[in-house]
Amino acid sequence: xxxxxxxxxxxxxxxxxxxxxxxxxxxxxxxxxxxxxxxxxxxxxxxxxxxxxxxxxxxxxxxxxxxxxxxxxxxxxxxxxxxxxxxxxxxxxxxxxxxxxxxxxxxxxxxxxxxxxxxxxxxxxxxxxxxxxxxxxxxxxxxxxxxxxxxxxxxxxxxxxxxxxxxxxxxxxxxxxxxxxxxxxxxxxxxxxxxxxxxxxxxxxxxxxxxxxxxxxxxxxxxxxxxxxxxxxxxxxxxxxxxxxxxxxxxxxxxxxxxxxxxxxxxxxxxxxxxxxxxxxxxxxxxxxxxxxxxxxxxxxxxxxxxxxxxxx
Amino acid sequence: xxxxxxxxxxxxxxxxxxxxxxxxxxxxxxxxxxxxxxxxxxxxxxxxxxxxxxxxxxxxxxxxxxxxxxxxxxxxxxxxxxxxxxxxxxxxxxxxxxxxxxxxxxxxxxxxxxxxxxxxxxxxxxxxxxxxxxxxxxxxxxxxxxxxxxxxxxxxxxxxxxxxxxxxxxxxxxxxxxxxxxxxxxxxxxxxxxxxxxxxxxxxxxxxxxxxxxxxxxxxxxxxxxxxxxxxxxxxxxxxxxxxxxxxxxxxxxxxxxxxxxxxxxxxxxxxxxxxxxxxxxxxxxxxxxxxxxxxxxxxxxxxxxxxxxxxxxxxxxxxxxxxxxxxxxxxxxxxxxxxxxxxxxxxxxxxxxxxxxxxxxxxxxxxxxxxxxxxxxxxxxxxxxxxxxxxxxxxxxxxxxxxxxxxxxxxxxxxxxxxxxxxxxxxxxxxxxxxxxxxxxxxxxxxxxxxxxxxxxxxxxxxxxxxxxxxxxxxxxxxxxxxxxxxxxxxxxxxxxxxxxxxxxxxxxxxxxxxxxxxx
Numbered sequence: 001x002x003x004x005x006x007x008x009x010x011x012x013x014x015x016x017x018x019x020x021x022x023x024x025x026x027x028x029x030x031x032x033x034x035x036x037x038x039x040x041x042x043x044x045x046x047x048x049x050x051x052x053x054x055x056x057x058x059x060x061x062x063x064x065x066x067x068x069x070x071x072x073x074x075x076x077x078x079x080x081x082x083x084x085x086x087x088x089x090x091x092x093x094x095x096x097x098x099x100x101x102x103x104x105x106x107x108x109x110x111x112x113x114x115x116x117x118x119x120x121x122x123x124x125x126x127x128x129x130x131x132x133x134x135x136x137x138x139x140x141x142x143x144x145x146x147x148x149x150x151x152x153x154x155x156x157x158x159x160x161x162x163x164x165x166x167x168x169x170x171x172x173x174x175x176x177x178x179x180x181x182x183x184x185x186x187x188x189x190x191x192x193x194x195x196x197x198x199x200x201x202x203x204x205x206x207x208x209x210x211x212x213x214x215x216x217x218x219x220x221x222x223x224x225x226x227x228x229x230x231x232x233x234x235x236x237x238x239x240x241x242x243x244x245x246x247x248x249x250x251x252x253x254x255x256x257x258x259x260x261x262x263x264x265x266x267x268x269x270x271x272x273x274x275x276x277x278x279x280x281x282x283x284x285x286x287x288x289x290x291x292x293x294x295x296x297x298x299x300x301x302x303x304x305x306x307x308x309x310x311x312x313x
Numbered sequence: 314x315x316x317x318x319x320x321x322x323x324x325x326x327x328x329x330x331x332x333x334x335x336x337x338x339x340x341x342x343x344x345x346x347x348x349x350x351x352x353x354x355x356x357x358x359x360x361x362x363x364x365x366x367x368x369x370x371x372x373x374x375x376x377x378x379x380x381x382x383x384x385x386x387x388x389x390x391x392x393x394x395x396x397x398x399x400x401x402x403x404x405x406x407x408x409x410x411x412x413x414x415x416x417x418x419x420x421x422x423x424x425x426x427x428x429x430x431x432x433x434x435x436x437x438x439x440x441x442x443x444x445x446x447x448x449x450x451x452x453x454x455x456x457x458x459x460x461x462x463x464x465x466x467x468x469x470x471x472x473x474x475x476x477x478x479x480x481x482x483x484x485x486x487x488x489x490x491x492x493x494x495x496x497x498x499x500x501x502x503x504x505x506x507x508x509x510x511x512x513x514x515x516x517x518x519x520x521x522x523x524x525x526x527x528x529x530x531x532x533x534x535x536x537x538x539x540x541x542x543x544x545x546x547x548x549x550x551x552x553x554x555x556x557x558x559x560x561x562x563x564x565x566x567x568x569x570x571x572x573x574x575x576x577x578x579x580x581x582x583x584x585x586x587x588x589x590x591x592x593x594x595x596x597x598x599x600x601x602x603x604x605x606x607x608x609x610x611x612x613x614x615x616x617x618x619x620x621x622x623x624x625x626x627x628x629x630x631x632x633x634x635x636x637x638x639x640x641x642x643x644x645x646x647x648x649x650x651x652x653x654x655x656x657x658x659x660x661x662x663x664x665x666x667x668x669x670x671x672x673x674x675x676x677x678x679x680x681x682x683x684x685x686x687x688x689x690x691x692x693x694x695x696x697x698x699x700x701x702x703x704x705x706x707x708x709x710x711x712x713x714x715x716x717x718x719x720x721x722x723x724x725x726x727x728x729x730x731x732x733x734x735x736x737x738x739x740x741x742x743x744x745x746x747x748x749x750x751x752x753x754x755x756x757x758x759x760x761x762x763x764x765x766x767x768x769x770x771x772x773x774x775x776x777x778x779x780x781x782x783x784x785x786x787x788x789x790x791x792x793x794x795x796x797x798x799x800x801x802x803x804x805x806x807x808x809x810x811x812x813x814x815x816x817x818x819x820x821x822x823x824x825x826x827x828x829x830x831x832x833x834x
Contacts, residue, residue, distance in 0.1 A: 031722070031723035031726050031727060032722030033722070038362065038368055038499075039369075039443060040368050040443055040483065041751070042754060042757050044756045045729070045756065047441070054499035055499065082362055083359075084502055090517050093516055094518065152567075156563060156567040157566045160567060163569055164563045164567045165555060165564055166553065167519060262557070262560055264518035264519040272359060275692070275722060276722065
C-alpha cells in the first residue's frame with residue numbers, strides 16, 4: 001500500500017512539469033499583453049516597455065520560465081502582476097469558497113441522485129423509473145446560467161428568503177455562510193445529480209442481476225435490506241468514480257455558477273486572470289488545479305480499497 | 314414712564330431681539346445628514362490596481378476616487394477648482410505655475426502632506442500615468458520650493474494643465490513621497506492618499522473595503538461636482554465585483570447592494586417601473602467611435618476614410634447597439650449644446666448615409682478591393698454589435714471587410730501594431746477639456762498626426778485666453794471630421810441602478826462620487 005501511494009505521488013512530478021511548461025508557453029503565446037491591459041488604452045509604447053520591465057516580462061522565455069520554476073519548487077508562486085498580492089495567498093482565498101461550494105454541490109447531487117437512482121433501478125420500467133430518467137435528462141439539459149438566475153429571481157428578489165449573490169466565510173458564522181451557498185449549490189448540484197441518477201441506476205441494475213442477490217432474496221431477506229446492504233454497497237465503486245470526477249471538476253471552478261452568484265472561487269480567478277493575462281496567477285492556479293485533480297483521483301482509488309475488499313494495492 | 318425705565322425697556326428689547334436673531338441664524342437649514350452604516354456597491358469586476366495614477370481602468374477610478382485626492386477638482390460646471398491646492402498663480406508668459414498647498418492635510422498614514430510629497434507624486438505621474446506622460450511633454454520640471462509650495466515649470470504655455478491635474482482617471486493622485494518613490498515604474502503597492510476614505514482591505518474577487526478616514530481634512534466650500542467639501546457620511550464603502558449584470562440588478566432589487574454600476578440598457582425600461590429601484594442615467598454620454606489606422610496604407614488615404622464616413626448610417630448602428638432611444642443620441646458635436654466646448658463644426662460629415670457618395674470617394678481613392686480589417690471584441694457587446702452593423706453597411710457599398718474578434722486584451726495588443734488592422738471600435742468617455750480627447754494624442758492607436766492637426770492642437774494648448782481658445786477649438790472640432798480621424802457613431806448613456814431607499818446619490822459625469830452620500834443600512 002505504501003509503495004503504491006509513493007508511486008502515485010511521485011508520478012505527480014512529471015504531470016506537474018508538463019502542465020507548467022504547457023501553460024507557461026500557452027499564455028505567453030496568446031495575444032494580449034498584461035502591461036497594456038494595466039496601463040490602459042492610451043498608454044505610450046515607452047510606458048508599456050517600462051511596465052513590462054517592472055513586471056519582469058523583459059527576459060527571454062526560457063529565462064522567465066527558469067526564474068519562475070526555481071521559485072515554484074520552493075513553494076513561491078510569485079506575485080500577481082496587477083495587485084501584487086502573493087499568488088499563494090490569492091489561491092488560498094479562492095480555494096476555500098470553491099471547496100465549500102463543491103462539497104455542498106456534491107452533497108446536493110448525491111442527496112438527489114442516489115435516492116432517485118435507487119428508485120429507478122428497483123422499480124425498473126415503472127413510471128417511477130421513467131420519472132427518474134426524465135428528471136435526469138431535465139437536469140442535464142437545463143442551462144446552469146438560467147437555473148441560477150431563476151433561483152435568484154424566485155428566492156432572493158421575489159421572496160427575499162436568501163441572498164442573491166456573494167460569499168461569506170465560515171468565520172462570519174456557519175449558518176450565514178451556508179445561506180449564501182444554498183442557491184449556488186442547488187444550481188450546481190441539480191445538473192450533476194443527473195449523471196449520478198443514471199450511474200446509480202445502471203450500476204444497481206448490474207448488481208441486482210447477480211446470483212448472490214437472488215440468493216439473498218431466496219433466503220427471505222427483506223427487500224430494503226437486500227438493496228441497501230448488498231446491492232448498493234457493491235454498486236458503489238463506479239458511483240465513487242463519478243463522484244470523484246465530479247468533485248475534481250468542480251474544484252477546477254464552476255465558472256458559470258461562480259459568475260452568476262459572484263462567488264470568489266477558482267473559476268472566477270482563472271477567468272479574470274486569463275482576461276488580464278496575469279501570468280503568475282494563471283500558472284499558479286493551473287498547477288494547483290492539476291495537483292488537486294491528481295490527488296482527488298488518488299483518494300478515490302484509495303476509497304475503492306475501503307469499499308471493495310477485492311481491491312489490493 | 315421715566316427716561317431710565319424707557320432706556321431699560323429698550324435695552325431689554327434690543328438684547329432679546331439680538332439673541333433671537335442669532336438663534337435663528339444658527340438654526341440648521343434642515344436635518345443633519347445621517348452618518349453611519351455601509352454603502353454597498355456592485356462593480357463590473359475587480360480593478361487591476363487601486364493606484365489611480367497608473368491606469369485608466371474605470372473600476373480603479375470608481376474606488377480610488379474616494380481614497381486619493383488631486384491638487385484640483387472639477388466643479389459642477391467642469392471648471393478646475395483648487396482642492397489640495399489652496400491657490401495658484403500663473404506667470405505672465407504662462408510657463409510657471411506656482412501652487413500653494415493647503416496646510417495640515419494628513420495622509421491616511423498620519424503624516425502631513427507637504428510640497429515634497431506633491432512633487433514626488435507628480436513626477437511619478439509624469440512617467441506611469443498616460444495622462445501624466447501627455448502633460449509632461451510640456452513640463453520642464455516640478456519642484457518643491459518650500460514646505461507648502463510647488464512650482465511647475467513648463468517648456469511652453471500649456472492651457473489645459475489644471476484640467477489634466479484635476480482629471481480622476483490616470484489621475485495626478487497625491488500620495489506620500491516614499492510611496493511614490495517605491496513604485497517608479499508600475500502601480501503603487503500601498504494605497505495611501507488624503508481622501509475621505511482610507512483603504513482597509515482587498516480580498517481579490519470578493520470585496521474591497523474602505524473605511525472613513527477619521528483625520529480627514531475637508532475643504533469648507535460647498536460641494537460642487539468633484540470640488541468642495543467631501544464628507545464621509547457612510548462608515549464604510551464596500552465594493553463587490555459582480556461580473557453578471559443580471560446578478561448586479563437582482564442584488565439591488567433584493568437589497569444586497571445599494572448601487573450597481575453599468576446596467577444593461579435592455580433592462581432600463583423595465584427597471585423604471587420597479588418600485589424598489591431607481592435607474593440613474595449618466596448626464597454625459599460615451600462616444601461610440603470607429604478609429605482609423607492612419608499608418609495603414611489603405612486608411613492613410615483620407616478619401617478612403619471619408620468614403621467610410623459617407624457610407625455609414627449611424628441610426629441602425631446605434632439602434633442595434635443600445636436599443637432604447639432614451640439612452641443614446643445621434644449627434645456630431647462632441648460636447649452638448651449649452652456647454653463651453655459645444656461646436657457644430659464638421660457636422661455635414663456626420664451620418665451621411667450616402668452610398669453613392671461613398672462609392673465615388675472609393676473610386677477617387679483608387680480603392681481596388683483590398684481587405685479592410687476591422688478589429689473588435691465580444692467582451693463588450695456594444696463594441697461587437699456596432700461593429701457588426703457597420704461592417705455590413707461597408708460591405709454593401711463595396712468594401713471587402715474582414716471583421717476580427719479578440720478578447721479585449723487581444724484587441725489592445727493588436728491595436729498597437731499598425732500593420733495589423735485598419736479600423737477598430739472603442740468608446741470614449743466624457744472629458745471636461747478637449748485636450749484630454751485621445752484622438753489628439755499622436756501616440757494613440759490611429760496615429761492622427763497630420764501637420765494641420767499638429768499645428769492646430771499645439772495652438773489650442775498654447776492659447777491661454779479662454780475665448781481665443783474657444784475659437785481655435787471650433788476649427789479643431791471641424792478638422793476631426795474633415796480629416797476623418799475617426800467616425801463617431803453616436804453617444805450612449807451608461808446606467809447605474811440604485812436602491813430607492815438610497816438618497817443623496819446622483820450619477821456623476823466622470824466617475825462615481827460616494828462622499829456626501831448617506832448609507833441605507
